[in-house]
Amino acid sequence: MKNVNVPALVVFVLFFALVTVMGFLASRWRRADNAQHLDEWGLGGRSFGTWITWFLLGGDLYTAYTFVAVPAAVYATGAAGFFAVPYTIVAYPLVFLFLPRLWSVSRVHGYVTPADFVRGRYGSRPLSLVVALTGILATMPYIALQLVGIQAVLDVLGVGGGANANWFVKDLPLFIAFGVLAAYTYSSGLRAPALIAFVKDALIYIVIIVAVIYIPIRLGGYGHIFDAAAQKFSAPKSAGSLTVPGNKQWTYATLALGSAMALFMYPHSVTGVLASRSRNTVRRNMAIMPAYSLMLGLLALLGFMAIAANVSKGDKAFNSQLSVPQLFADMFPDWFTGVAFAAIGIGALVPAAIMSIAAANLFTRNVYKEWLKPSATSADETRIAKLVSLLVKVGALVFVLGMDKQAAINLQLLGGLWILQTFVAIVGGLFTRWFHHWALFAGWAAGMAYGTWEAYGIASPATRHFGGNAAEIPGIGQIGYIGLTAFVLNLLVAVVLTLVLRAVKAPEGPDETRPGDYSAEAGDDELENAPEPVAAH
Amino acid sequence: MSSESDLTEPVMPEPPGEPVPAVTPERVLAGLALLVPIVAMLWVSSYDKADPAVGGMPFFYWYQLLWVPVSAVFTVAAYLLINRDEKARKAARRAARTAGDAR
Numbered sequence: 116m117k118n119v120n121v122p123a124l125v126v127f128v129l130f131f132a133l134v135t136v137m138g139f140l141a142s143r144w145r146r147a148d149n150a151q152h153l154d155e156w157g158l159g160g161r162s163f164g165t166w167i168t169w170f171l172l173g174g175d176l177y178t179a180y181t182f183v184a185v186p187a188a189v190y191a192t193g194a195a196g197f198f199a200v201p202y203t204i205v206a207y208p209l210v211f212l213f214l215p216r217l218w219s220v221s222r223v224h225g226y227v228t229p230a231d232f233v234r235g236r237y238g239s240r241p242l243s244l245v246v247a248l249t250g251i252l253a254t255m256p257y258i259a260l261q262l263v264g265i266q267a268v269l270d271v272l273g274v275g276g277g278a279n280a281n282w283f284v285k286d287l288p289l290f291i292a293f294g295v296l297a298a299y300t301y302s303s304g305l306r307a308p309a310l311i312a313f314v315k316d317a318l319i320y321i322v323i324i325v326a327v328i329y330i331p332i333r334l335g336g337y338g339h340i341f342d343a344a345a346q347k348f349s350a351p352k353s354a355g356s357l358t359v360p361g362n363k364q365w366t367y368a369t370l371a372l373g374s375a376m377a378l379f380m381y382p383h384s385v386t387g388v389l390a391s392r393s394r395n396t397v398r399r400n401m402a403i404m405p406a407y408s409l410m411l412g413l414l415a416l417l418g419f420m421a422i423a424a425n426v427s428k429g430d431k432a433f434n435s436q437l438s439v440p441q442l443f444a445d446m447f448p449d450w451f452t453g454v455a456f457a458a459i460g461i462g463a464l465v466p467a468a469i470m471s472i473a474a475a476n477l478f479t480r481n482v483y484k485e486w487l488k489p490s491a492t493s494a495d496e497t498r499i500a501k502l503v504s505l506l507v508k509v510g511a512l513v514f515v516l517g518m519d520k521q522a523a524i525n526l527q528l529l530g531g532l533w534i535l536q537t538f539v540a541i542v543g544g545l546f547t548r549w550f551h552h553w554a555l556f557a558g559w560a561a562g563m564a565y566g567t568w569e570a571y572g573i574a575s576p577a578t579r580h581f582g583g584n585a586a587e588i589p590g591i592g593q594i595g596y597i598g599l600t601a602f603v604l605n606l607l608v609a610v611v612l613t614l615v616l617r618a619v620k621a622p623e624g625p626d627e628t629r630p631g632d633y634s635a636e637a638g639d640d641e642l643e644n645a646p647e648p649v650a651a652h
Numbered sequence: 653m654s655s656e657s658d659l660t661e662p663v664m665p666e667p668p669g670e671p672v673p674a675v676t677p678e679r680v681l682a683g684l685a686l687l688v689p690i691v692a693m694l695w696v697s698s699y700d701k702a703d704p705a706v707g708g709m710p711f712f713y714w715y716q717l718l719w720v721p722v723s724a725v726f727t728v729a730a731y732l733l734i735n736r737d738e739k740a741r742k743a744a745r746r747a748a749r750t751a752g753d754a755r
Contacts, residue, residue: 194700200716201693204723208686211727338708357702358712364696372694395735402731405724412717634738 119273120444126453127272127460130318131292134311134461138299141306151494156304156501157227157476158390165399167309168391171469172400173407174312175387176378177319179264179463180257180527182414183436189418190438193348193355195363197415198370203408206375211401214379214388216545216633218397221389223632228473229385229541230481236544238624239552240485245559246537247481250382253530254474257381258511259523261463261470263436265292266515268456271440286516292460293467297508300468301501305390308468315465318458320410322443326420326455327413330446334423340416343423365593366585373599377535382473383466394636417442467508475503525581529570532584532598536562539602539609545633548626554612562605569597672744678737682730689723 154161163171181199188196217232226232230250234243269288299307331337341357348355359367378384391397417439426441427433443455479500484491491499515523540555575582588595692698693716702710 194712197713197716200720204693204716204719205690208689208723208727208730211686211730336708338705341705341708341710357710359696359700361697361700364700368694368696372690398731398734402724402727405720405727408723409717409720412720416713634741636738636742 120271120449120452122449123444123453123456124272124274126450127268127457130314130454130457131460134314134464135295135299137310137314138295138303138307141299141310142303144306144310151497153227153476153479153493153496153500154225156497157472157479158386159305159309161222161390162392163309163390163396164392165396165403168387168396168400169403170312170316171309171390172384172387172404174308174315174462174465175383175469176466177407177411177462178257178261178466179459180260181411182319182459182462183264183267183439184260185411185415186418186421186439187435189415190421191355191418191435193344193357193419194359195355195367196418198367198374199415200408200412201367201371202374202378203411204405205371206378207401207404207408209375210379211398213542213545214401215394215397217385217541218388218391218394219635220545220628220632222394222637223635224628227389228382228477228480229380229537230477233540233544234481234485235627236548237540237552237555238626239556242540242552242556242559243481243485245556246540247477249533249537249559249563250380250477251474253534254382254470255507255511255514256523256526256530257383258467258470258474258507259514260527261467262289262293262511262515263520263523264463265289265460267436267440268459271437271444272456289512289516292464293508293512296464296468297471297505300471300504300508304501305386305469305472308465308472309390311461311468312465315458315461318454319462322455322458323410323413325451326417326443326446330417330420330424330442333446334420340419340423344419347422363594365588365591365595369588369595369599370585373535373596373602374531376538376602377531377598380534380537380541382477383470386469386473386476392637394634467511471504471507471511472500474507475500478503521578525578528584529567529581532566532570532601533563535598535602536566536605539606543609549613550609551613551616551621552624553621554609554616557612558605558607558609561608562601565604566597566601569601672737672741676737676740678733678740682733682737685726685730685733688726689719692719693723 185196185199188199190196217229220226220235221232224231224235226235228247228250230243230247233246234240237243266289274288331340334340344355345357347353348357379388388397391400421438421442424442424445426438426445440456440459444452447455479496483499484496488495536559539550539558543550543555569586570584571580573581573583573586584597585594586597586600587593588600699712699715702712704711706714
């Protein structure tokens with residue numbers, strides 16, 4: 116068993132206590148008149164301005180798992196793991212095109228989730244249901260992975276009791292962390308992660324800036340760091356390289372594009388966007404979000420520093436997920452290690468809170484109200500959403516503790532592939548009503564089935580199935596991201612079936628939106644008659 | 653009412669009643685500004701090499717990191733262009749409405 120790093124642990128616990136207090140106080144922050152409306156609990160009253168939205172989205176999209184997994188991928192494979200950087204570069208210009216439209220139409224009609232929009236646009240309950248279920252399915256393992264991020268930190272801190280402690284002592288810190296998280300999410304809703312995101316992002320920026328300056332100085336400069344990496348990857352059986360091998364370039368590009376397209380299909384990303392005050396807030400944020408991408412790029416470089424610092428100490432079975440926590444512990448003074456670990460730990464809480472709220476909104480609006488209790492009032496909706504947010508977190512905890520950690524990682528990879536299959540229905544619907552809702556349904560089903568089947572067939576050293584996310588693209592012969600291939604199939608099926616259904620004049624559902632709704636901004640006529648969100652005072 | 657709309661008419665980009673066309677120079681330029689970073693990043697073979705290194709960092713890495721701020725500049729440009737375009741559209745819609753009221 117490792118020794119407990121006491122100074123680091125003390126700093127870690129202090130920060131954790133600070134954000135806990137903030138989480139509970141958040142319910143008083145910018146409070147509105149009508150706390151019983153789901154807009155209040157689930158979207159923070161749709162009142163967040165540019166900076167709060169920036170912190171919220173940053174806290175939401177760049178999760179603890181990102182901080183652990185991106186450098187871990189670079190540590191293990193080199194250049195291939197760096198795809199996260201082009202992914203975030205591509206994402207913002209791409210979503211700039213359609214997120215303002217989603218904000219406007221959602222604001223005019225009071226939509227809380229992407230599935231609400233699909234319901235209103237196509238008048239199709241089944242299509243809306245599968246969009247909602249896909250969202251919940253993709254979010255659950257993502258929440259579970261936030262726990263994996265906290266576990267990595269606790270392991271290196273020396274708490275968690277090591278492998279031979281009994282399971283209760285081992286996981287007690289996790290229980291506490293998640294219990295606290297669940298309690299303040301329940302009472303404060305989206306305001307809690309929005310407020311905590313300030314602390315989280317400030318800590319992350321400080322830690323990364325210190326790390327990319329201080330650690331290279333201690334390791335003898337970037338030249339030495341990359342030399343060490345080159346030497347590691349030149350070993351005969353090495354899986355990595357410093358540039359992308361020619362036959363992997365397609366994989367690199369399709370992973371970047373597919374992940375970028377999937378990013379704002381995730382319910383928690385949409386929640387962050389819909390919580391903003393105006394259409395222009397959304398646009399402005401797409402222009403300032405790259406500050407986080409820069410941080411992510413620097414973070415990825417920590418993977419190379421971990422190689423140069425020899426964090427594995429020659430241990431062949433070293434878990435690459437621990438490379439960055441171990442790097443911090445080896446390089447920083449103890450108290451600053453505590454700050455760095457607090458950054459990762461709090462970095463898990465913010466997205467976990469938003470994800471559970473997003474999943475709860477989906478269940479409440481698109482399953483409970485739509486299918487189980489159509490007469491539900493706003494107060495009922497809020498009550499159910501709060502309860503579901505608890506259930507979702509308990510589910511994630513059981514998932515991580517009861518199942519293999521590898522299963523959570525596999526499912527998260529699959530989640531990205533799945534959520535991408537809602538792209539045609541959502542983004543297509545934002546621009547045109549041409550697609551027939553049954554064609555979109557069939558396209559979704561084809562994409563899901565193909566993607567899952569292909570992923571099932573991929574083995575890796577760690578797992579027999581679902582061991583990766585790239586396979587040969589039929590007709591092109593290159594290795595590419597399965598999610599993107601499935602998306603193309605999805606789109607083709609939707610187009611062909613729409614042509615067929617239009618030819619036979621199949622009946623369509625009603626469309627409750629009008630063209631002007633998609634460009635409505637605060638102050639426009641369209642918004643004057645809109646369901647008024649209980650505005651903050 | 654009508655005198656008011658007459659006063660504001662000279663600054664309208666279009667005569668009242670006629671909507672701004674779907675394709676404007678602003679929209680085209682904004683689209684291009686958004687397209688540039690996407691193309692640059694997906695064209696992997698253009699930057700998949702180690703030399704020239706800067707400060708010990710291979711080309712592959714510093715080039716992509718450099719694209720983060722560059723892409724932000726393009727997105728800001730698109731934001732400003734679209735803002736201009738939407739203002740013109742809003743003004744045209746208002747003019748059309750006031751003209752309709754006056755009739």
